[in-house]
Amino acid sequence: MFRNMNNREQVITKNIQDIQKRISDAASRAGKSKREITLLAVTKNVSVEDIRVAIRAGIRFLGENKVQEAKQKFSQIGPAVTWHMIGHLQTNKARTAAAIFDLVQSIDSEKVAEALSREAMRLDRHLDVLVEVNISEEENKFGISREKTEELVRLVRTKKNLRLRGLMSMAPFVPEPELTRPFFRDLSSLFEKCRPLAGEHWGILSMGMTHDFEVAIEEGANLVRVGTGIFHSRELRRSA
Numbered sequence: 001m002f003r004n005m006n007n008r009e010q011v012i013t014k015n016i017q018d019i020q021k022r023i024s025d026a027a028s029r030a031g032k033s034k035r036e037i038t039l040l041a042v043t044k045n046v047s048v049e050d051i052r053v054a055i056r057a058g059i060r061f062l063g064e065n066k067v068q069e070a071k072q073k074f075s076q077i078g079p080a081v082t083w084h085m086i087g088h089l090q091t092n093k094a095r096t097a098a099a100i101f102d103l104v105q106s107i108d109s110e111k112v113a114e115a116l117s118r119e120a121m122r123l124d125r126h127l128d129v130l131v132e133v134n135i136s137e138e139e140n141k142f143g144i145s146r147e148k149t150e151e152l153v154r155l156v157r158t159k160k161n162l163r164l165r166g167l168m169s170m171a172p173f174v175p176e177p178e179l180t181r182p183f184f185r186d187l188s189s190l191f192e193k194c195r196p197l198a199g200e201h202w203g204i205l206s207m208g209m210t211h212d213f214e215v216a217i218e219e220g221a222n223l224v225r226v227g228t229g230i231f232h233s234r235e236l237r238r239s240a
């Protein structure tokens with residue numbers, strides 16, 4: 001399948017295949033099928049050209065962390081793939097966000113949920129949302145604290161035109177992925193604790209990135225967010 005591809009395309013395609021294989025292996029270890037795990041390709045700072053390569057290689061879910069950048073790319077790529085917002089959302093960007101994204105992973109206050117709900121109603125759209133938890137309680141990270149998560153889940157559930165699907169979090173960056181396990185385990189149990197409060201659409205646990213997605217899957221993640229491993233691997237930096 002590598003015929004007629006330039007080097008960059010080959011590397012991106014191979015990176016995706018490798019990651020899919022590792023997802024599949026981690027899923028087996030967790031007693032799941034690979035079909036239960038969604039691979040979200042994180043495309044911040046990635047060109048439209050490279051994104052198209054990833055789509056040809058089978059990627060169907062894109063994650064962006066800035067509304068303006070997503071808007072630019074959305075105008076070229078369109079709604080055939082599923083768009084996730086994974087960065088901090090400011091209320092003054094809610095209107096654009098509600099028009100572009102299928103799912104917003106970064107709901108960390110009632111104010112943001114309210115703004116997004118209002119704009120979704122105006123557009124007559126329904127948006128999927130996740131509550132972002134600051135599981136490592138680091139001051140420089142976005143997300144609601146563990147203690148306030150259940151309260152926010154209750155509130156978000158009542159917002160019109162938002163479908164509350166689950167939780168998202170980032171583990172602290174540590175050199176050894178294994179050290180992230182306790183954070184993922186805590187998020188998993190918080191996810192189950194929220195289930196009775198959250199309603200019928202609950203089911204997405206978004207945790208794990210390039211460095212630690214296998215540990216995250218072993219601890220219950222069913223959506224992993226991978227950027228570097230697909231688009232900024234060492235082979236690509238060398239050929240750039």
Ligand SMILES: *Cc1c(COP(=O)(O)O)cnc(C)c1O
Nearest residue numbers: 042065086209210225226227228
């Ligand atoms: C950038 C980013 C990722 C992807 O991180 P990689 O280490 O490049 O895989 C995942 N989640 C969020 C919220 C991000 O901002």
